[in-house]
Amino acid sequence: MTAPATVVIPAGILFPEALLHSQWFAVLATFVAINTVMYAALALAKILPKVHPSDWIRTRNERSETRSIHPDAGS
Amino acid sequence: MCQMRRGRFNRAVGIFIALTASGAAALLWFAVAAGGPALSESPSQGLFFGFWSILYNTDAPAPRVLLAAIAMALLLAAGVAAVDRRIANRSRRSADPLTGPLAPRVVMAATRGEFAGPVRVTVLIPAHNEEASLPLTIDSLLAQSRRPDRVIVVADNCSDATVALARAAGVEVIESVDNKQKKAGALNQVLRRLLPDFGDNDVVMVMDADTRLDDGFLAAAVDRFTNDRALMAVGGLFYGEEGHGLIGQFQRNEYLRYSREIGRRRGRVFVLTGTASMFRARGLRTVAASRGSSIPGTPGDVYDTAALTEDNELTIALKSLGGLMISPEQCTVVTELMPSWGTLWAQRLRWQRGALENIGAYGITPQTLRYWAQQLGIGYGVIALGSYLFLIFLMVFSLDTWIWFPFWLGLGALFMVERVATVWKGGWRARLLAVTLFPELFFDMFLNVVYLKGVADISLGRTASWKHVTHVRPLEPTGAKRP
Numbered sequence: 001m002t003a004p005a006t007v008v009i010p011a012g013i014l015f016p017e018a019l020l021h022s023q024w025f026a027v028l029a030t031f032v033a034i035n036t037v038m039y040a041a042l043a044l045a046k047i048l049p050k051v052h053p054s055d056w057i058r059t060r061n062e063r064s065e066t067r068s069i070h071p072d073a074g075s
Numbered sequence: 076m077c078q079m080r081r082g083r084f085n086r087a088v089g090i091f092i093a094l095t096a097s098g099a100a101a102l103l104w105f106a107v108a109a110g111g112p113a114l115s116e117s118p119s120q121g122l123f124f125g126f127w128s129i130l131y132n133t134d135a136p137a138p139r140v141l142l143a144a145i146a147m148a149l150l151l152a153a154g155v156a157a158v159d160r161r162i163a164n165r166s167r168r169s170a171d172p173l174t175g176p177l178a179p180r181v182v183m184a185a186t187r188g189e190f191a192g193p194v195r196v197t198v199l200i201p202a203h204n205e206e207a208s209l210p211l212t213i214d215s216l217l218a219q220s221r222r223p224d225r226v227i228v229v230a231d232n233c234s235d236a237t238v239a240l241a242r243a244a245g246v247e248v249i250e251s252v253d254n255k256q257k258k259a260g261a262l263n264q265v266l267r268r269l270l271p272d273f274g275d276n277d278v279v280m281v282m283d284a285d286t287r288l289d290d291g292f293l294a295a296a297v298d299r300f301t302n303d304r305a306l307m308a309v310g311g312l313f314y315g316e317e318g319h320g321l322i323g324q325f326q327r328n329e330y331l332r333y334s335r336e337i338g339r340r341r342g343r344v345f346v347l348t349g350t351a352s353m354f355r356a357r358g359l360r361t362v363a364a365s366r367g368s369s370i371p372g373t374p375g376d377v378y379d380t381a382a383l384t385e386d387n388e389l390t391i392a393l394k395s396l397g398g399l400m401i402s403p404e405q406c407t408v409v410t411e412l413m414p415s416w417g418t419l420w421a422q423r424l425r426w427q428r429g430a431l432e433n434i435g436a437y438g439i440t441p442q443t444l445r446y447w448a449q450q451l452g453i454g455y456g457v458i459a460l461g462s463y464l465f466l467i468f469l470m471v472f473s474l475d476t477w478i479w480f481p482f483w484l485g486l487g488a489l490f491m492v493e494r495v496a497t498v499w500k501g502g503w504r505a506r507l508l509a510v511t512l513f514p515e516l517f518f519d520m521f522l523n524v525v526y527l528k529g530v531a532d533i534s535l536g537r538t539a540s541w542k543h544v545t546h547v548r549p550l551e552p553t554g555a556k557r558p
Contacts, residue, residue, distance in 0.1 A: 014472035016473065017473050017474060017475075019469065019473050020470065020473050020474070025469070027107050028465075030136065031100075031107050031462060032459075032462050032463050033136045034103060034136065034144045035103075035462070035463065036459075036463065037141055037144040037145060037486070038145070038147060038148035039148070039459065039490075040145075040486045040489050040490065041144070042149075043489055043490055043493035046493055046497060047492060047496050050339045052341070065187075067302065067304055067305055068301065068302050069190065069191065069193075069275075069276050069301055069304045070190060070301075071189065
């Protein structure tokens, strides 16, 4: 969802560059970084085909009787 | 007294969600601060293609931090999915008619060995001054390869040609009587008349008058209802109509991703959409009989007239009673999009407010857990996206040279691929919008602001309104729906 910082534009300077070297900015940057990586992991999971581990094991999901509205239909 | 209690409970929903989401963010923030993050190094200089001199910064979080973040995200997602699955399976296997009167085993035991006739489809189209779109809706129904057995337009306080057009199209019309509870109230009146005569294989389809069914919808749904007598509902998958320029494309992309997600869930339903969904009569009767006791609402009502999003509420009601439901991929509908930011704002605020009120009314139950997690997820997303945009803003206005961050560029490329891949089916316009990344980020931000407004409104106890704004009909008067 969030995209990372890529480019910094040489716009008019509103804040001193020292701001970027302050401790709280480092905390903010790391906070954003961790979030971005988390969302990136989720994004990757969304691109990859979804796995359904339940398909790999044969379970008791086979129906023991028909669920059709016709009582004599095969299950 | 009861209403007051409910009102207070509703306000707590907003506060609970806000506190939990920001609590999670605060936890991460303090963990980072306690770890003492490394201060950024100065960028290095390099040559690109041998002649462009560029500044770049190879800063990337420590591998340990990266791994922890990835693991955390995947565990959370997998955890929610696993809990969701487990709860669904448990209710599917329940055999207790008291806690799960619609659970498959209970329904099967009640209908075993009897043939109640073939599946019969009765379509209800609630319409309030829908003369512009109703004829197309009826056409899409009558053109289905498996035609509905009955089509009834539920005319609610119409002052235009809706009734005449419906009769001209050859379908039945029932007009609501003294109804002041909008769509839900009108549907309740008609269902109260119809349901007692309906058998086990009678299916009711409720569809909006501004929606058109794709061919094959009814055939696929009737097939499902025939093959599984425990199936209580089939939900439609909606995609957006053409037109409305950029704002239309934003919504189309959003709906495409939602449909893709449901497909990947193999049709497991989040919401039985109000645009077009079908219900077995037994399901609706049981909901009406359970209201006021095991689920909220007025006894005897199928739809909860106090809910702003009555389709979402009915979904939770059916799930809470153990009912089985599915959204098959063949059951698609085209629905109307909001043509402007103002109407989109009103629509989404209603959805958001409605979703919060619905889970507030049901509380934290196994069946609502998924919806709570979703609200918390959006809440955390608001903080994450907000802090990200704030960081960019600070950097843009604190540096006077371009600096490239290869690590972050790589992640950016990953997001681009994800955005494009998830709307691939939507054609080149959808892909083009997705690949540019930032417009959709700002659309997300718009939805986030709506989310915040919804949470704030509910927490402060502001009155919600049911503003149904469309391009074909005049503004309905807004009215308080819930104290």
